[in-house]
Amino acid sequence: MLIAADKFKGSLTAVQVAERVTAGLRRVVPDLTVEALPVADGGDGTVDAAVAAGFERREVRVAGPLGQEVTAAFALRGETAVVEMAEASGLQRLPAGVFAPLTASTYGSGELLRAALDAGARTIVFGVGGSATTDGGAGMLAALGARFLDEDGEPVTPGGGGLADVARTDLSGLDPRLSSVELVLASDVDNPLTGPKGAPAVYGPQKGASPDDVDTLDAALAHFAKVLQDEVGPRAAEYAASPGAGAAGGIGYGALLLGARFRPGIEVMLDVLGFAPALERATLVITGEGSLDEQTLHGKAPAGVAAAARARGKDVIAVCGRLALPAEALERAGIRQAYPLTSVEPDVARCIAEAGPILQDVAERIARDRLL
Numbered sequence: 453m454l455i456a457a458d459k460f461k462g463s464l465t466a467v468q469v470a471e472r473v474t475a476g477l478r479r480v481v482p483d484l485t486v487e488a489l490p491v492a493d494g495g496d497g498t499v500d501a502a503v504a505a506g507f508e509r510r511e512v513r514v515a516g517p518l519g520q521e522v523t524a525a526f527a528l529r530g531e532t533a534v535v536e537m538a539e540a541s542g543l544q545r546l547p548a549g550v551f552a553p554l555t556a557s558t559y560g561s562g563e564l565l566r567a568a569l570d571a572g573a574r575t576i577v578f579g580v581g582g583s584a585t586t587d588g589g590a591g592m593l594a595a596l597g598a599r600f601l602d603e604d605g606e607p608v609t610p611g612g613g614g615l616a617d618v619a620r621t622d623l624s625g626l627d628p629r630l631s632s633v634e635l636v637l638a639s640d641v642d643n644p645l646t647g648p649k650g651a652p653a654v655y656g657p658q659k660g661a662s663p664d665d666v667d668t669l670d671a672a673l674a675h676f677a678k679v680l681q682d683e684v685g686p687r688a689a690e691y692a693a694s695p696g697a698g699a700a701g702g703i704g705y706g707a708l709l710l711g712a713r714f715r716p717g718i719e720v721m722l723d724v725l726g727f728a729p730a731l732e733r734a735t736l737v738i739t740g741e742g743s744l745d746e747q748t749l750h751g752k753a754p755a756g757v758a759a760a761a762r763a764r765g766k767d768v769i770a771v772c773g774r775l776a777l778p779a780e781a782l783e784r785a786g787i788r789q790a791y792p793l794t795s796v797e798p799d800v801a802r803c804i805a806e807a808g809p810i811l812q813d814v815a816e817r818i819a820r821d822r823l824l
Contacts, residue, residue, distance in 0.1 A: 453486045453487065453735065454489060454738070457491065459497045460740075464811070466497055466500065476811065487733065489725055492579070496538040498538075501721065507532075508528050514559075514564055515560040516560055518552055524540040532577070532724065535561075536564075538583060554612060556586070557611050562595025566627060575636070576635050576636065580639050580699045586612040588701075588705050589702055594607075600621055612652070615673060615676040616671065623684070623709075637696055637715070641751070645705045653670060718757070722757070736766070739770050743772060744775050744776065768786055769787065771791050773792065791817065
């Protein structure tokens with residue numbers, strides 16, 4: 453039995469999901485062999501998943517999205533690092549109820565990348581998602597040595613709003629180690645930088661951006677990309693239109709400027725975590741996340757796990773807090789059946805507050821259905 457589930461956001465980490473499912477299964481089959489491989493798709497929880505798979509957790513002090521110092525972590529094994537931008541620049545780093553759509557910066561994410569370089573990483577998996585920022589990765593690039601100057605030759609203010617004032621860019625000071633590192637941009641979204649499907653329009657409102665803020669940010673990012681053409685040529689526009697450029701408030705764009713290769717986050721993480729050999733050992737796979745819905749089908753962890761398992765002829769079932777997909781959609785995704793917490797406890801508020809014990813009950817039901 454292989455448990456390869458993502459977190460139940462706001463209730464359980466991926467590690468806790470695996471622990472609770474294991475406990476529930478063993479209530480019914482005490483000697484059951486269970487292998488747990490918590491997974492993530494590049495968003496928040498990615499470092500925790502890597503640590504659970506045997507990576508070493510490293511902590512550093514970096515700038516949060518508003519410039520305040522925070523303790524952020526990355527994961528390291530040998531010469532491979534897993535860096536999660538949300539650790540430094542995620543929404544969870546903002547004070548409760550506070551948003552800063554125009555001024556939040558990814559500077560701390562650049563500091564995290566630099567810490568991974570300092571630790572000897574030659575391959576960096578850069579998981580992006582859950583950001584508080586919409587600065588096109590400008591803060592990250594600045595932390596790595598780039599300069600973005602206004603008409604007076606002064607650095608522009610942090611955040612996406614300040615990019616409207618960029619008159620000149622200078623990437624000559626970028627950390628030279630970046631040229632010899634494999635940087636993988638791991639994301640579950642393929643939005644471009646700007647436009648109707650760009651970072652400000654699609655994700656800005658989630659970060660507190662008003663309609664006027666969205667317009668301001670979209671124009672500022674477009675201007676940023678245009679000014680960059682003076683230094684990097686047509687690539688600046690090509691990258692802005694590329695899939696993944698709009699990931700995590702446009703930090704994907706900054707990563708592409710650094711030479712990153714864009715890959716779906718769950719595919720990258722399954723490779724890094726050693727999913728293939730674990731899958732070979734499994735007879736049944738349990739995956740899941742907090743909500744199985746339409747978004748799940750577009751690159752989220754359970755869909756990636758199910759696709760990989762189906763390719764190897766393995767049966768997959770899912771656990772979730774909430775199920776919003778019909779049986780035929782699950783089947784197309786490679787999931788035989790889903791077991792939501794609401795099948796045991798109809799009260800959604802209780803499912804969120806008491807997710808752990810309820811998930812154990814769900815796992816017990818799975819064991820009775822599938823293992824006896």
